Structure formats: structure tokens, C-alpha cells
Amino acid sequence: MEKKNNGFIDEDEEELEREVSNDGFNKKFNTRLDDLEKKKIDSIRIKKIDQTKKRATVDSVFDERMYLNINKLLKTGHLNRIEGIISAGKEANVYLAYGENNREVAIKIYKIDSNTSRWMRNYIIGDPRFKKIPHNVSKIIFLWASKEFKNLKRAYKAGLSVPEPIYIKNNVLIMEYIGFGSIPAPKLKDIKFPKEPIKLLNEILGFIKTLYQNAKLVHGDLSEFNILYHNQKPIVIDISQAVTTHHPKAEVYLVRDIKNVFNYFDKIGVEIPNPEDFYYEVINLEK
Ligand SMILES: Nc1ncnc2c1ncn2[C@@H]1O[C@H](COP(=O)(O)OP(=O)(O)OP(=O)(O)O)[C@@H](O)[C@H]1O
Numbered sequence: 001m002e003k004k005n006n007g008f009i010d011e012d013e014e015e016l017e018r019e020v021s022n023d024g025f026n027k028k029f030n031t032r033l034d035d036l037e038k039k040k041i042d043s044i045r046i047k048k049i050d051q052t053k054k055r056a057t058v059d060s061v062f063d064e065r066m067y068l069n070i071n072k073l074l075k076t077g078h079l080n081r082i083e084g085i086i087s088a089g090k091e092a093n094v095y096l097a098y099g100e101n102n103r104e105v106a107i108k109i110y111k112i113d114s115n116t117s118r119w120m121r122n123y124i125i126g127d128p129r130f131k132k133i134p135h136n137v138s139k140i141i142f143l144w145a146s147k148e149f150k151n152l153k154r155a156y157k158a159g160l161s162v163p164e165p166i167y168i169k170n171n172v173l174i175m176e177y178i179g180f181g182s183i184p185a186p187k188l189k190d191i192k193f194p195k196e197p198i199k200l201l202n203e204i205l206g207f208i209k210t211l212y213q214n215a216k217l218v219h220g221d222l223s224e225f226n227i228l229y230h231n232q233k234p235i236v237i238d239i240s241q242a243v244t245t246h247h248p249k250a251e252v253y254l255v256r257d258i259k260n261v262f263n264y265f266d267k268i269g270v271e272i273p274n275p276e277d278f279y280y281e282v283i284n285l286e287k
């Protein structure tokens with residue numbers, strides 16, 4: 001069935017929205033914007049792990065539009081309070097926050113930006129799940145955020161190791177937080193010596209295979225930059241650009257994902273299997 005506002009076709013859509021609205025995040029909180037500003041992100045520990053130049057300072061990342069969005073979520077009870085910023089990127093910012101029952105959550109807020117929407121638009125073309133592609137910048141970004149939510153949901157339902165998707169509204173996505181207290185899990189790229197590298201490699205290869213065969217998706221940007229290392233386990237994030245296995249470029253993306261993963265393990269000195277053999281195993285074809 002077709003969603004009027006964003007052109008996304010998915011039979012899971014209604015079920016998904018029901019789940020979202022019944023997800024237990026309905027309690028009201030009275031936190032006001034002032035409080036948010038005061039509490040805004042003391043979080044030295046979060047800042048500490050996040051010091052590259054491109055990362056904005058804590059104060060400058062909350063632009064007015066984001067304030068409005070966050071404030072709405074605080075008012076409606078989807079969020080209790082915002083603790084700090086985990087990452088400020090070109091397309092999105094990610095925050096550590098607390099939801100109902102003080103559950104730690106990660107909020108990913110996509111920036112409404114016309115340059116971003118331009119490449120997103122190109123990326124969406126060719127995905128059979130999108131019939132009409134909106135022209136409006138905000139709507140494309142909303143569509144993109146909902147795509148990440150749906151992909152997360154699909155992967156999570158297939159039992160894969162991704163953050164649990166919790167809530168989506170416009171450009172704001174709430175998901176399970178991966179980390180210990182105010183220290184978010186590191187990216188795999190920052191781990192030079194994982195404890196059991198062969199086991200880790202096999203877990204990631206298992207992820208690629210199940211994502212393809214059961215969830216019918218290809219991640220499309222899988223690398224050590226989008227895999228978190230938590231409790232010695234890999235957790236895959238940043239799945240917005242994932243495409244269905246029917247997408248014309250699915251195989252190209254799959255090959256790229258496999259190459260990236262193999263390169264990382266090769267770099268850290270793990271003996272890697274033949275990537276081509278693994279590719280055929282994933283798509284379930286004789287060589
Ligand atoms: N659920 C989560 N729990 C903890 N940290 C997270 C979570 N999701 C994302 N992050 C952190 O935020 C960073 C950015 O998230 P993500 O990769 O999804 O966005 P992005 O738009 O690709 O940003 P970037 O360009 O910085 O990679 C991640 O590299 C990770 O450090």
C-alpha cells in the first residue's frame with residue numbers, strides 16, 4: 001500500500017506504525033526546553049571520544065529546527081532527557097538520550113539539507129520499494145530516515161546484530177544505544193587487536209549472508225566504520241542506504257561490502273578466505 005506523504009510502498013508499513021505507537025513510549029514528561037538547555041550535554045566522556053575536527057562542538061549542533069524536534073519528543077514523552085552528542089556528521093547527528101524508564105537510547109537526527117537530499121534522491125531511484133520520489137527536500141530526508149528505520153527493523157526481525165529500532169518520526173530516529181554508560185561502543189576501525197579475530201570475521205560474514213538470504217537486503221556501506229565493537233561482538237549500524245536484493249546495484253554493493261570487510265581483516269593480519277567463493281555462497285550460486 002502506498003504512503004501518501006513519502007511514496008514508500010511496504011506491506012509492513014501499518015504493522016510497523018502500530019508497533020511504534022504501542023512501544024511503551026507514551027508517558028508524558030514535563031521537561032522544558034530550558035531544562036534541556038541547562039542539561040545540555042555536560043558529557044565530557046562523550047566528547048572525549050569524539051575529537052576529530054569535522055565534529056561540531058556540542059553547542060553548535062542543536063540548531064533551531066533540531067531544538068523544535070527534540071522538544072516535541074520531550075513533550076510527548078518519547079524522550080526523557082538528552083545526555084550528550086555521540087557524533088556530529090555531515091548528514092546526521094547522533095545523541096545519547098534517555099527514554100521511558102530511563103532506558104538509554106541513541107537518537108539519529110538527519111539534517112534537512114538540499115545537497116544531502118540530492119544524492120539521497122539518486123540513491124533511492126532504482127529501489128523497487130519507492131514508487132514516487134518526492135521533490136521536497138524535507139520529504140526526501142524523511143523518506144531516507146524511514147528507510148533506515150525499515151531496514152533496521154527488517155534486519156532486527158531476522159535476528160541480526162543491529163540496534164533495535166524504537167521510533168521514527170520525520171527526520172528523527174530512535175534506536176537502542178550501543179555502549180556502556182556514557183561511553184559509546186567504539187567502531188571496529190579503532191580496534192587493532194580484537195580478542196578473537198577469526199570468530200569476529202565469521203560473525204560479520206554470517207551477518208552479510210543472513211542479511212542477504214533472510215532479510216533480503218544488502219547493506220551497501222559495510223566497513224569497519226559502520227560496525228561497532230561491543231562486548232567483543234560486532235553490531236552493524238548506519239543501514240539507511242541498504243537496498244533490497246532486487247535492486248539493480250545490489251550485487252555491486254554486496255561485492256564492495258565483502259571487499260571492505262576482508263580488507264580490514266587482512267590489514268589486522270587475519271588469514272581471509274577467498275572473497276569470490278564467499279560472494280557465491282551468499283548469493284547461493286555455484287561458481
Ligand atoms: N545505536 C548507536 N549506539 C551508539 N553509538 C551509535 C549508534 N548509532 C550510531 N552511533 C555512533 O554515531 C556515529 C554516526 O552514526 P552513523 O554511522 O549511523 O551515521 P553517519 O551519518 O554515517 O555519520 P558518519 O558520517 O559520522 O559515519 C557512529 O559511527 C557511531 O559512533
Ligand SMILES: [Mg+2]
Nearest residue numbers: 225226237238
Ligand atoms: Mg556511518
